Amino acid sequence: MRQGIIQSSKMFLVANRLEGKKVESSIRYLSDMEAVFMDKVAFSALDPQQPVYEVDCYFPVADNKSGGLFFGLTRIFPGKVGGEFFMTKGHFHSNNDTAEFYWGIKGKGLLLFMDKTRKVWAEEMTEGSVHYIPGNTAHRVINTGVEMLSFGACWPSDAGHDYGSIEKEGFSARVVEKDGKLIIIEE
Numbered sequence: 001m002r003q004g005i006i007q008s009s010k011m012f013l014v015a016n017r018l019e020g021k022k023v024e025s026s027i028r029y030l031s032d033m034e035a036v037f038m039d040k041v042a043f044s045a046l047d048p049q050q051p052v053y054e055v056d057c058y059f060p061v062a063d064n065k066s067g068g069l070f071f072g073l074t075r076i077f078p079g080k081v082g083g084e085f086f087m088t089k090g091h092f093h094s095n096n097d098t099a100e101f102y103w104g105i106k107g108k109g110l111l112l113f114m115d116k117t118r119k120v121w122a123e124e125m126t127e128g129s130v131h132y133i134p135g136n137t138a139h140r141v142i143n144t145g146v147e148m149l150s151f152g153a154c155w156p157s158d159a160g161h162d163y164g165s166i167e168k169e170g171f172s173a174r175v176v177e178k179d180g181k182l183i184i185i186e187e
């Protein structure tokens with residue numbers, strides 16, 4: 001049953017790609033993400049125009065209006081800076097106590113959660129996985145695979161995005177590959 005629902009949403013997303021909807025697309029390049037990665041030497045050796053992830057969003061109601069839902073499709077390229085995998089910037093919602101669903105469509109990764117006390121935990125994201133992100137919880141997705149990682153998202157239209165605290169303080173855990181093994185380095 002669960003698989004059936006995800007299969008049909010995957011068909012909708014991959015086959016029709018929000019066709020007929022007014023989609024707003026954005027791309028994050030390495031040059032937008034200097035503060036995010038740990039290894040500044042490895043970072044400076046890479047092409048700043050390398051895309052890290054792209055997002056297609058469908059906003060059926062005005063931003064900040066309560067009662068509506070927004071929909072996003074994110075694709076994170078495979079890649080690393082030093083040993084650290086490509087990932088999204090990550091954020092809290094500005095309207096703190098608003099939740100979100102993520103679901104894996106293709107590829108593999110980790111969804112990293114962090115609460116306001118900086119406690120972190122993670123869930124594996126794979127094709128068909130479903131993830132509930134509670135309110136007051138920062139969220140970031142990391143592509144730990146060798147292919148594109150695609151996932152869907154649905155969040156309240158009055159959630160807003162607060163990138164500031166993550167830009168300043170980061171997450172309290174990083175996901176890196178060392179000697180061919182995936183490890184999580186906690187603060």
Ligand code: PAN
Binds near residue numbers: 055088140161
């Ligand atoms: C998602 C994210 C998307 C990109 O739609 O906005 O995956 O990640 P960043 O916003 O962290 O750059 C979402 O969580 N919306 O609320």
Ligand code: ZN
Binds near residue numbers: 093100139
């Ligand atoms: Zn969010």
